[in-house]
Amino acid sequence: MWRNLKSIINSQYTILFFRLILGGIFIYASLDKIAHPEQFAQIVYNYKILPHSLINIFTIVMPWVELICGIFVIGGIFVESSSAILSLLLVSFIIALSANFLRGLDMNCGCFSTDPQGKKEGAILLIRDFFLLAIGLQIFFGNSRFATLTSVFNRLFNKPRNSEVVRMNDA
């Protein structure tokens, strides 16, 4: 049973599916932030974690990192590096959310509140981020070259992959 599950999770099709989910969510999330930088800056401010001097720079750069990594993860370009960046982003979101969860900060308004509804919303966000982090790490460690542009380029420019070399040796 466990072995079956493991082989399903490690299958190249599952990893492709994970790439579509992770990349898709990050691309979707980044577009709104890129289109409305002022609103996003206010949200970053409301988290009350970054020093004031870094808020705008973070607001400008972070959505583009999300967008580029999302496109790379889906398209299969530098998948390991892109999924590593997205996983690191998720880890930092999880830390930020948990810190504010413990401080009792309502991120909708950036004010301290004891309202349980806000806690519930925070918990849902945390669960979502943990789920995405698991997907991101699986893409990173799964290291599958299936349906990636990198493998297409390698084939086009006749640069056989290591595994193919071994396979040829086998033959």
Added chain:
Amino acid sequence: MIVLRHKKTTEHVKRDFASIFLKAVGIVIFASILAFSYNNFSDRGISLKGSWSNKILSDSLIVPHSYQKGDPQAITLSEAMMEFQSSNTIFLDARLEFDYKQGHIKGALNLPYEEFDEFYPKIAPKIPKDKTILAYCDGTECELSLLLARVLRDEGYQHLKVFFGGWAEWEKAGLPIDKGENP
């Protein structure tokens, strides 16, 4: 022979973390160049250094970064205490209902900014437009009171004041408080 080949494959699978890291740095630099260029040319672009710090209007009056000229008048704790004595002033608590129930300035009504549309019809008859309205929320870091006062200004209220010290300053000063639901 088999062992040798096996060794060979594991060697191939071994990953080059330095190269992964360098590529990641490259991706971030690439994304940053795109980001700053877009921000520079977009008409929605923002300045690199925003003004997020609280503004200090006087020794005892600190207001949030978003407080602008033309916003309802900001007042200090001592001015709020004077308004508290006046029968012409109504205090409005802009925080969520849950926080209001836990404790609020005595006599204040709860009109949560985030649930304005739901609460306003119930509260509106209790706050005539000729009275002075004093909005407050949690404290200086909180902007709900300012946001509420701006909405009320759009509703036609003219005598608006914002007490940014809010619940935190009031409670700390040991001034009259109350608990429970909206009267």
